[in-house]
Amino acid sequence: MSRFRSLIQASLNATKKALTWNVDDLMPPCEKYIFSFNCKEEIKKWHLYSDSEYGGLSSASLEVTDEGDGFKGLFSGTLSLDVMEGSKWNISRSGFCGMRSKKFNGFIDLDSYDTIALKLKGDGRCYISTIYTENWVNSPGQQEDNSWQAFVYVPAGNWYIAKIPLARYLPTWRGNVIDASMEMNPARVLGMSLSVNAEGGVPGARSGPGDFRVEIDWIKAVRNE
Template identity: 85%
Template sequence: MSRFRAALQASLTATKRALTWNVEDLIPPSERFIFNFNSKEELKKWHLYSDSEYGGLSSASLEITDTGTESSNTGIFSGNLSLDVTAGSKWNISRSGFCGMRSKKFDGFIDLDPYDTIALKLKGDGRCYISTIYTENWVNSPGQEEDNSWQAFVFVPKDDWYIAKIPLARYLPTWRGNVIDAQMEMNPSRVLGMSLSVNAEGGPPGAKSGPGDFHVEIDWVKALRTV
């Protein structure tokens, strides 16, 4: 009988907990860390790319600062943007002067459907950067098997920490860096990865542009629910 009473009590306790749930228990937290650049382990999640893969001469690196305290470490994405092209390159590229850091694909997907904004804590050099979200390709047609990419500009003021908040609605569909004129909606529940990149040319008035060094410090990337 004691075993029966124990099982009955456990059932009653579980039922009581279920009845005391409220709406807040079912709502995801108001923010979610996606990346946190406080450990050298973070470097394993990223790979670098640049126009050097196509005959350009730009270069980039990604490092984690070593402050002695993990909570105060940050990532540093830096390098040099060049408009030059290697002589005799087999690649007939129309432009150079770009670098980026792209996350490796997540293990499956991450679901950002409960959120409406991407936030990045950055300290930069006055250049304009590009935040990209990669989602599962809905079309998946022959010859177009790349992930869908969605991009938004991020102007990073020079020398001071700045939290850039980008509504998901501001991310535009792109194809190989160019905005495409298509009636598409992002599927935030099927996010495969993200990237941060920089171009020697372009950006809002007042932003630093042109070839030369770039340097941006990254603390974290989060998803926020603001409404």
């Protein structure tokens, strides 16, 4: 009888262990790499934009460098508030540059995560992190992706991991926060961008026209709760 009980107990223990393993196996990892600038091929996933497309004089570049500590992305350039003489565009502001990822093949699902983390080395400026999600609003004449933005202050000099809760990303329309009752759908993320403006940002951050420079090691989604 004792042998029979031992077999039953061993079977129960094995079943419990298997069930526990299956639950853990189904749970997504606590972090998910979205971008890692660990090779020169990485920059093919991005394209640059700036006010120069509308008559501004700002410029930007994106490259992958290796200064002895492995490959890193380098987003740099010059911000200008001036506008090209004779420009056909009647722009209300200039002084911005950005790097935007090409659309993912389909979308990525970040529903299991609550925070975006970026490992950066900057220049004391405030940058803007943008998440693009599938447009489910379907407003007349609004065919663009939904965009959600949050400020990222990057101290100068040292590597810094910025963590931005998804709840801090606000809905925007062409760079302006919109007053609308919208919720981000993190299960349908189409792309991301990192940009910089000559003006605005958080108090104490460097601002104004001139050079900007930020190194990027990686961008992850993490689960803190």
